[in-house]
Amino acid sequence: MGLNLNSTSSKVLASAALLAAAAGVAGMGTYGGFTASTSASAAVNSATVNLAGGTNDRLNVAATGTIPGDSMQRAVTLVNNGDQNLTGLTLTTTATTSSILDTDAINGLQLLIESCPVAWTEAGASPSFTYTCSAGAPTTVLSLRRVVGVNPLPNTLKSLTAGSTDFLRVTMSVPAAADNTFQGKNSSIKFSFDATFRQAGAK
Structure with missing residues (x-):
């Protein structure tokens, strides 16, 4: 413009x-x-803010037949395709199909997110994927917690910088203490990564 x-x-x-x-x-x-x-x-050129997922994301792959003690790993690549650095990232997880699996904060689904400096190495067949980090021990992005919630992500993520990428591993688990009331239940969890950037000012 x-x-x-x-x-x-x-x-x-x-x-x-x-x-x-x-x-x-x-x-x-x-x-x-x-x-x-x-x-x-x-x-006068307007800024571009574009936060996108990578081409090999597995978050849309469903897990079936889970029992107490099971865990599900999914890889997601977070890319800042814009020309602006971000001031913050927030992950909002909501249940589009809800059950006791997401409403029970203690024995329902739990969420853990870790990052690797390089793309995760995938093993196993769909939907039973597992992921290892070839660059050493992964870094915790979000510690173990209830699957549904609004969680600010740490300011150490690379994708806060324009043109940079984060390689994330999302793990959802069913606590071993889950009892028979969890049998035959279904939940669909939506992941939304929301970005914030600097306040407007003189340019």
């Missing part, structure tokens, strides 16, 4: 009368025209 600033001064006319010394001789008029103009242009 371009913004042009133009300013032009108005024309100035000056006149002078030349009077003859001799009496009875008419004066002759002379006119001079003066113009001036100036222009300036300023380019």
Whole structure:
């Protein structure tokens, strides 16, 4: 988007009368025209904020037939495709299909998120994926907690910086203490990563 600033001064006319010394001789008029103009242009480019998932995300792969003590691992790649650094990231998890699996904060589904400096190494067949970090021990992004909630993510994530990527492993687990009331229940969990960026100011 371009913004042009133009300013032009108005024309100035000056006149002078030349009077003859001799009496009875008419004066002759002379006119001079003066113009001036100036222009300036300023380019204004709006910022781009784009937080996207990678091409190999597995969050949409469902887990079936889980029992107490089971866990499910899914990889997700978080990419800052914009041209602005972010000031914060928040993960909001909600149940679009709800049951005791997500309403029971103690014995229901629990969530853990870790990061690896490089892409996770995937093993196993769908939906029983497992992931290992070839660059050493993974870093905890979100400690074990109830699966549903609003959670600010740490400011150490790389995707806070424009053009950078985080490789995340999401683990959901069913506590071993879950009893028969959890049998045959279904929950669908939606993950939303929301970004915030700097306050508006003079540019």
